[in-house]
Amino acid sequence: MTLRERIRAGQPLLADGGLGSLLLERGLRPGQPPESFNLDRREALSDIVRDYIEAGAELVQANSFGANRFRLGPHGLGQQVIEINRAAVDIARTAASGRALVWASIGPTGRLLKPSGDAEPGEVAAAFREQARALVDSGPDIIAVETMTDLAEALLAVRAVREVSDDVVLVATLTFEKKTRGFFTVMGNTIQEAAAELAAAGADVVGSNCGNGIENMVEIAREFRATTGMPLAFRPNAGMPQIVGGRILYPETPEFMAVRLPALLEQRPAIIGGCCGTTADHIRAFRKVLSV
16 A cells, blocks of 8 residues: 555554654754754754654654745755755654654745735745755655645645645645634634645645644544545644743643544544644554554
8 A cells, every 4th residue: 555545545644743842852042943953963853753753653754844945044044945955854764764754844934925924925936846846856755734824825835846746745734723713724714725725736635733732623623524535634732832930831741632632533534643742752642542
């Protein structure tokens, strides 16, 4: 069974958990781009990959979330976009040593598209193509366009990946907020709009990550499943971050999330995992649920 066939068959793949929150524990400074670790802190990234695999993850991430020219440029790394993206995949693949698949992340540029902001859609699309080309050439198993809060920007990223490759498995997940009338992105996009337009643009898998703990993510998953028959992916946070004693803490323990994971699995996701605040302990707890 190929990866795409497994995804379509609805056999859930267990992805890893948070990355940025773990890098903070390993010396990432405030304001420092996490992707800079690809250049001079490779072993820290490799350790995280190995920890997640030992916990039971089948998909581990390449540290490429913000590796686009818009995010790297202000840090003097704009000319190293290709190098940083290629290193991200190489680090993850080498650390995995064939024990897990590698997914490469494409996150938002951090700029608002016109007319809401000043970013030209053509320039944003070009930045995504540059990143997508570097990632595809490095050979990840999956590319995930993730943590998008503007469907228009997500579509630019999905189309950019598809312009580079028809073959790579492509996941697209947005971040939603719970309002009185349901779940919306900060730009007002609905789950129904996201599912339909991301699929039409070429995504193999759609869903949500970040911005919600597992209880809200279960609600989001139910709405996605009621909307589409597409393969789905969900990666909740370990709750919403809290500042305690000057530290960022996430309140949802591995046990708390694991007890609620079966409700998420009822929606037959193709991929599940964790986002901000989740650790190898959370993924280990998820694996136990999946193994029952």
